[in-house]
Amino acid sequence: MNSYFHFLTPSGKSSVVQGPPYHYGADYITIYFKADPEKLQYFLPHQLKVLKDGSALAYVSDFVCTVSENELEAPFIDPAQATYHEAAIGIRCTYKENPGVYYPFMWVDRDWSLVRGWSLGYSKKLADDIQMTRLHKYIPHVPYYGPGVKLSGYCARHGERLLSASLEIQRKGTSKDLSSSPSVYGLRYFPANTPGQNSVNELVEIQKGNAQLGEEIWVGEGKIELGRSTNEELERIGAIEPSYGLWYQFGFTNYGSKVLEKIS
Amino acid sequence: MNSYFHFLTPSGKSSVVQGPPYHYGADYITIYFKADPEKLQYFLPHQLKVLKDGSALAYVSDFVCTVSENELEAPFIDPAQATYHEAAIGIRCTYKENPGVYYPFMWVDRDWSLVRGWSLGYSKKLADDIQMTRLHKYIPHVPYYGPGVKLSGYCARHGERLLSASLEIQRKGTSKDLSSSPSVYGLRYFPANTPGQNSVNELVEIQKGNAQLGEEIWVGEGKIELGRSTNEELERIGAIEPSYGLWYQFGFTNYGSKVLEKIS
Amino acid sequence: MNSYFHFLTPSGKSSVVQGPPYHYGADYITIYFKADPEKLQYFLPHQLKVLKDGSALAYVSDFVCTVSENELEAPFIDPAQATYHEAAIGIRCTYKENPGVYYPFMWVDRDWSLVRGWSLGYSKKLADDIQMTRLHKYIPHVPYYGPGVKLSGYCARHGERLLSASLEIQRKGTSKDLSSSPSVYGLRYFPANTPGQNSVNELVEIQKGNAQLGEEIWVGEGKIELGRSTNEELERIGAIEPSYGLWYQFGFTNYGSKVLEKIS
Amino acid sequence: MNSYFHFLTPSGKSSVVQGPPYHYGADYITIYFKADPEKLQYFLPHQLKVLKDGSALAYVSDFVCTVSENELEAPFIDPAQATYHEAAIGIRCTYKENPGVYYPFMWVDRDWSLVRGWSLGYSKKLADDIQMTRLHKYIPHVPYYGPGVKLSGYCARHGERLLSASLEIQRKGTSKDLSSSPSVYGLRYFPANTPGQNSVNELVEIQKGNAQLGEEIWVGEGKIELGRSTNEELERIGAIEPSYGLWYQFGFTNYGSKVLEKIS
Numbered sequence A, B, C, D: 001m002n003s004y005f006h007f008l009t010p011s012g013k014s015s016v017v018q019g020p021p022y023h024y025g026a027d028y029i030t031i032y033f034k035a036d037p038e039k040l041q042y043f044l045p046h047q048l049k050v051l052k053d054g055s056a057l058a059y060v061s062d063f064v065c066t067v068s069e070n071e072l073e074a075p076f077i078d079p080a081q082a083t084y085h086e087a088a089i090g091i092r093c094t095y096k097e098n099p100g101v102y103y104p105f106m107w108v109d110r111d112w113s114l115v116r117g118w119s120l121g122y123s124k125k126l127a128d129d130i131q132m133t134r135l136h137k138y139i140p141h142v143p144y145y146g147p148g149v150k151l152s153g154y155c156a157r158h159g160e161r162l163l164s165a166s167l168e169i170q171r172k173g174t175s176k177d178l179s180s181s182p183s184v185y186g187l188r189y190f191p192a193n194t195p196g197q198n199s200v201n202e203l204v205e206i207q208k209g210n211a212q213l214g215e216e217i218w219v220g221e222g223k224i225e226l227g228r229s230t231n232e233e234l235e236r237i238g239a240i241e242p243s244y245g246l247w248y249q250f251g252f253t254n255y256g257s258k259v260l261e262k263i264s
Helices: A037-041 A111-120 B037-041 B111-120 C037-041 C111-120 D037-041 D111-120
Strands: A022-035 A048-050 A055-068 A084-095 A098-108 A124-126 A129-132 A150-157 A160-172 A183-190 A200-226 A240-262 B022-034 B048-050 B055-068 B084-095 B098-108 B124-126 B129-132 B150-157 B160-172 B183-190 B200-213 B218-226 B241-262 C022-034 C048-050 C055-068 C084-095 C098-108 C124-126 C129-132 C150-157 C160-172 C183-190 C200-226 C241-262 D022-034 D048-050 D055-068 D084-095 D098-108 D124-126 D129-132 D150-157 D160-172 D183-190 D200-226 D241-262
Touching: A022 A037, A022 A150, A022 A160, A022 A200, A037 A048, A055 A111, A055 A129, A055 A150, A055 A160, A084 A129, A084 A150, A084 A160, A084 A183, A098 A111, A111 A124, A111 A183, A111 A240, A111 D111, A160 A240, A183 A240, B022 B150, B022 B160, B022 B218, B037 B048, B055 B111, B055 B129, B055 B150, B055 B160, B084 B129, B084 B150, B084 B160, B084 B183, B098 B111, B111 B124, B111 B183, B111 B241, B111 C111, B160 B241, B183 B241, C022 C150, C022 C160, C022 C200, C037 C048, C055 C111, C055 C129, C055 C150, C055 C160, C084 C129, C084 C150, C084 C160, C084 C183, C098 C111, C111 C124, C111 C183, C111 C241, C160 C241, C183 C241, D022 D150, D022 D160, D022 D200, D037 D048, D055 D111, D055 D129, D055 D150, D055 D160, D084 D129, D084 D150, D084 D160, D084 D183, D098 D111, D111 D124, D111 D183, D111 D241, D160 D241, D183 D241
Parallel strands: A098 A124, A098 A183, B098 B124, B098 B183, C098 C124, C098 C183, D098 D124, D098 D183
Antiparallel strands: A022 A055, A022 A240, A048 A084, A055 A084, A084 A098, A129 A150, A150 A160, A160 A200, A160 C160, A183 A200, A200 A240, B022 B055, B022 B241, B048 B084, B055 B084, B084 B098, B129 B150, B150 B160, B160 B218, B160 D160, B183 B200, B200 B241, B218 B241, C022 C055, C022 C241, C048 C084, C055 C084, C084 C098, C129 C150, C150 C160, C160 C200, C183 C200, C200 C241, D022 D055, D022 D241, D048 D084, D055 D084, D084 D098, D129 D150, D150 D160, D160 D200, D183 D200, D200 D241
16 A cells, blocks of 8 residues: 555545645734743643743634645646645643743644544644634725734634634734744654554654745734633643734745654 | 624624625636537526627636725624635626626625625525635745646535636736626525515625726636536536636625516 | 526526425434523514514524425435525514514525525525534434433634534423424525616515424423634524423425515 | 643643544444455555455445533533545455454544544545435425435546545345444554654554444445546555445544554
8 A cells, every 4th residue: 555644545646735745825913922831731642841921822824725745736637735824732732951842732623634633743733713813905995014014813623712812913024923842752652452463652853954935024913812612721831921923924844743752 | 683684682782694785805817718608598587688699707716805884893703703715606697788797607716705695686595615716925846826836726516526616827917908898697585385474685796996906917728618417507508618717816895686587 | 487586587496495385304312592682682673573582593404395386395315405504593582572583693504595594584594514413213322312312513614614503302392392383484585786777675474384393302401502703693592591402303384475674 | 731632731622533432323324335355555654454255345424423521511512523535445454364454544624623533543534525315204306215225426536536426225234234344444553753752653543432333224236436536546546346335324433542563
């Protein structure tokens, strides 16, 4: 069987997604915030250490276009295989002194994005509804991105609003306004449920490249609201102090994941 | 009650949509085609006459941003109220020698877009799934709009593919490549089902303005496939001869609808 | 054009829904409650008067099977045209001393249910997600409907939970536990947006018949939670005092709507 | 981290699904068919051998209620976590002379059902739309399950109809009409994408129990139609000869999966 994942067939054609590298072009509303570092540490594998200042972030994003390297024509051949939305919460941390970010919660709206993410080490679930402000250059009377413009986004699952983010743009930004993380850490995980089965549990660093930041970067005041749900535990993050927010466009590649530690 | 439509309340706040004017900013894949004029005439109110050459068009579009004039902040306050997708089939025609276009079939993916459309005179149903190729300036290895690039879109309802459109870009276009229609005709319609009820049945011309065509217009070879479904009759259009297709961005305003004739 | 509604064609085949009579078979979680009568009166057309005790109800329901009389085979031919979910809030009231119920808020998850409802006089919007507890006779370890069993349901729109209802069954009920309303009042409404257009604004009584209550009726303690949303005003209902709740199955027919008054 | 799957947290509360045993109560439209055994063998892991007569089956089903054993209250607490739809194609086969069935294609409409299935060894993807005829005891003029009644179901993904099944009931059936399989085989699979990563690839037998067939079993003439899609290869099944179909209700438990062979 030559599929990267289910459906497993000799041709591999029916696989829910093809293997990496994966290429991405996305628009983000990102809000940086601080929270109680002890509360944040709860969500991290013990090998990762939260920063002393409790730095974290949340985003809602529109992954406008994304493909596997061996399916570069997907946006044309199967548009439902090449675009999705994502919302996430990230915690800044270190692994053996190396700074990075770990995303305990990431919601998307396509199954192939789930699978792709899991195989790389991203912790994903499906949202029922991820929406964000979309502006258009040619609509009358509604201004395009710029100072004074307000943007928002949200993520809902099982009929509950989990994450709301909003941003009031104050000024044009530069790449220095992005508090980007040298490394992205994750967990590749697949469970065993019966004696005799293998499982996977690996702390990984996702191998990224081709980073290209869009020219339009907008900075302003950001807000976040987190919700409660039976199947989530966002309330454990506690009080949040947003610092600022950004709208930007970003392109990048995920090549795979380097194993840092096998967890037993 | 001060609502434009249901829910009807004194404040009008709960109305599924506010009244016109409506502003729009959208991206289109439009394919021009010809079909048997007699077959096309079947879909027109008898007051409208098909053109002799059977000119028609189909599009799949991303209504990136749209608002009612008294809700200009909707993209921020309620992003799910300000963006939707639309697919349609239009037939060129004349009303008393005045050339225009009539859309017998228009599918959208939001209830407020349905209502808004009906109140203006557009014939709309909900689709389950409308997708189109989305490209992003910063994704590695996937080219942005330009010669050689291929785009597609589709509309599905009740699990059936109703409309598939595709476009292979050959050259940059100009406003002259848009075969735009001086007038857009429609039917404002609301049924009676019991003696004593009022009904509405009006042939209208939709009042448009603020038209602004985006700078990027891409022209190429277009294709269309129409599907069959229990609740549609697209097969009555018969054989289709596509001429060419376009990708473009367009902004405009719908102010309301001028009644041409009341139909009894 | 022989369609009941859009799409308007000579055959009527493409109409989003056929005309009445409509037949229904549904499962309900209904919670009776009381609220401040003045606050409830706000939501009523002035011709309807709230009861002095502020009687009202909320339900979440699974419209398992429903058809138009001239499409009795729809559940087979087009299953997506014959099943939907509905949540609603109803206010008990009188019209010229005749007791009845009026539903200011009704959410459904199919476009044809919207249209059908509007043409009868029901105030409907689309929900994104309506869910309710479903039990099955043959699942191991999960009890079927009966004393001690807990049920719930919810309705969400634009990523916000609008209505949550829950019921803990205490005893088997009878038809006397249903606080049914002799009359159902509604508003048939279609707006004008430009001078010269007709509109419809009729206070109606929906013509019901063929009522058949299922044998299994379960009564218990009920709870309701109402949410806030940009496009709703449920908070105006104020404090709610639930009395009790029911799970039951119900079949009925809506034949059309009798006009009580034309509203100018 | 005590989650069964992502999201991985110390409490395990945020896991997309809890671990097995899983209990199920479902309604099925199942159609038995025969196809070219060589074509069917293509879809099987080589350790499994197709039957000489090319026996296979397709179903569309409503998983009305399902829970993990340590979340028996899910239908009440989180109804969206306890009900889903499933469509599948199964191929009868033997493993070392032991007869069973293997499902190369299974589509569901909830993320937690995907994950649960994969961890047991079921090959699943998300469908966009799975619908089947639902009948109700109390709807006027639409007969309940019984001779002469027609049922159907379908599964669509990325806007394409993949599987349509229909059944015209001829007679009441018994458990003997169910061509049930002693064993259910599957593949537990999780990919590696970078040197140094672990992977899982296990041929398993799913451990089933608590089987209980509903009293109402209806047998009749069945039909199947398979569709084409970019991301599927159903056309490889070739010509299909349906034998008969059934509607029935079934309850059962999946305890986990016994590893038959580790595949390298």
